Amino acid sequence: MYKDLNTSLRTLMTPGPVEAEPRVLRAMCTPILGQFDPEFTAIMNETMAMIRAVFQTENHWAFPIDGTSRAGIEAVLGSIIEPGDKVLVPIYGRFGQLLTEIAERYGANVSNIETVWGQVFSPQTVIEEIKKAKPKIVAMVHGETSTGCMQPLREIGEACRELNILFVVDAVATIGGTAVKVDEWKIDAAIGGTQKCLSVPAGMAPITFNSRVEALLLERKKIERGLAEPNQCQDNQPRIIRSNYFDLSQLMDYWSPARLNHHTEATSMLYALREGLRIVLEEGLEQRFNRHALHEQALMQGLLAMGLKIYGNQEYKLPVVTSVLIPEGIDGEAVRTMLLGDFGIEIASSFGPLKGKIWRIGTMGYSCRKKNILHVLGALESVLIRHGAQINIGRAVQAALDIYDHHKRN
Ligand SMILES: *Cc1c(COP(=O)(O)O)cnc(C)c1O
Numbered sequence: 358m359y360k361d362l363n364t365s366l367r368t369l370m371t372p373g374p375v376e377a378e379p380r381v382l383r384a385m386c387t388p389i390l391g392q393f394d395p396e397f398t399a400i401m402n403e404t405m406a407m408i409r410a411v412f413q414t415e416n417h418w419a420f421p422i423d424g425t426s427r428a429g430i431e432a433v434l435g436s437i438i439e440p441g442d443k444v445l446v447p448i449y450g451r452f453g454q455l456l457t458e459i460a461e462r463y464g465a466n467v468s469n470i471e472t473v474w475g476q477v478f479s480p481q482t483v484i485e486e487i488k489k490a491k492p493k494i495v496a497m498v499h500g501e502t503s504t505g506c507m508q509p510l511r512e513i514g515e516a517c518r519e520l521n522i523l524f525v526v527d528a529v530a531t532i533g534g535t536a537v538k539v540d541e542w543k544i545d546a547a548i549g550g551t552q553k554c555l556s557v558p559a560g561m562a563p564i565t566f567n568s569r570v571e572a573l574l575l576e577r578k579k580i581e582r583g584l585a586e587p588n589q590c591q592d593n594q595p596r597i598i599r600s601n602y603f604d605l606s607q608l609m610d611y612w613s614p615a616r617l618n619h620h621t622e623a624t625s626m627l628y629a630l631r632e633g634l635r636i637v638l639e640e641g642l643e644q645r646f647n648r649h650a651l652h653e654q655a656l657m658q659g660l661l662a663m664g665l666k667i668y669g670n671q672e673y674k675l676p677v678v679t680s681v682l683i684p685e686g687i688d689g690e691a692v693r694t695m696l697l698g699d700f701g702i703e704i705a706s707s708f709g710p711l712k713g714k715i716w717r718i719g720t721m722g723y724s725c726r727k728k729n730i731l732h733v734l735g736a737l738e739s740v741l742i743r744h745g746a747q748i749n750i751g752r753a754v755q756a757a758l759d760i761y762d763h764h765k766r767n
């Protein structure tokens with residue numbers, strides 16, 4: 358009745374999901390182990406160690422949440438927010454809105470500052486707002502995939518630490534593609550994603566948090582067991598963590614030698630994440646970030662040579678996503694449809710105020726390689742010619758090749 362699965366081999370140049378590493382897909386075929394089998398718990402421990410390495414942290418707590426990246430965000434925010442808590446979320450794109458929505462759903466009293474999509478905040482602006490609002494938590498996005506901008510975090514992290522405020526960072530798009538320095542930037546909790554620069558399918562979210570967060574979680578656990586006061590917040594709501602699935606204090610027991618039963622670990626996804634992380638560490642963090650930067654350069658120079666314009670503040674460009682202004686009079690969706698149908702290439706559109714205005718091209722993980730860059734530039738040029746766009750013909754691929762030649766010589 359239903360045919361065999363037979364999906365096309367696509368060139369995925371979106372900000373996720375990106376092409377999975379072939380080794381990751383093979384790892385997913387590994388036979389299932391029981392979740393308390395010593396062979397499996399050894400894999401859990403190795404994965405924790407590798408998550409610490411990619412987040413550049415000495416934190417003890419580093420493990421994946423089962424679910425997509427927003428599951429990681431929910432686990433972190435839901436476990437530290439008590440109803441009525443003040444949370445500050447500076448918004449510079451779609452995913453700042455997501456942090457706001459999730460914090461509100463867990464009962465936080467959220468305040469926002471906003472900037473134009475395509476810009477980032479000067480750290481001083483955020484720090485002034487922190488001093489005014491005096492929140493318990495500041496939650497921010499590191500790499501805004503919706504706009505292609507990246508927020509500098511170090512100064513904000515330092516200010517939060519000084520003022521004893523928890524600093525939570527969505528590093529979903531950046532982890533494995535550009536530096537995320539959890540300890541150096543004084544980030545208290547960070548959330549990563551798998552289907553972006555780690556080149557693992559969607560379905561897990563590696564997170565890490567430090568002892569400041571741990572202390573809060575342990576306090577809430579005591580309250581839950583009736584071992585500590587006060588057990589109610591200002592508005593008479595119990596202070597216990599509301600979600601069972603995303604309760605980090607229970608997950609800590611599951612990811613510690615106690616191995617207290619919680620959920621059933623997503624076995625094949627853990628195999629996938631372990632292999633994805635192993636590839637990242639084999640390549641080396643610096644080498645991997647340099648590779649991402651090289652292909653981003655080749656793509657950008659190709660797009661500029663074609664006569665296209667990059668959207669957003671270039672000084673704070675996210676190295677793993679390039680936002681391109683759709684030329685006047687061109688139907689962005691028709692171009693994307695032809696790229697997919699005729700060339701097997703997927704690029705992304707955008708959201709909210711940028712819908713219909715920009716395309717977003719990802720250079721993430723395994724998708725971020727020379728063949729794909731040349732393929733997308735050549736194809737985009739052909740499709741734009743077909744759509745009657747006024748572009749410089751024959752230059753894009755040459756400009757990218759120049760970048761690669763220059764790199765080889767140096
Ligand atoms: C993709 C993305 C998310 C959401 O990830 P899901 O895996 O779809 O839940 C959150 N934040 C940022 C910055 C992202 O790029």
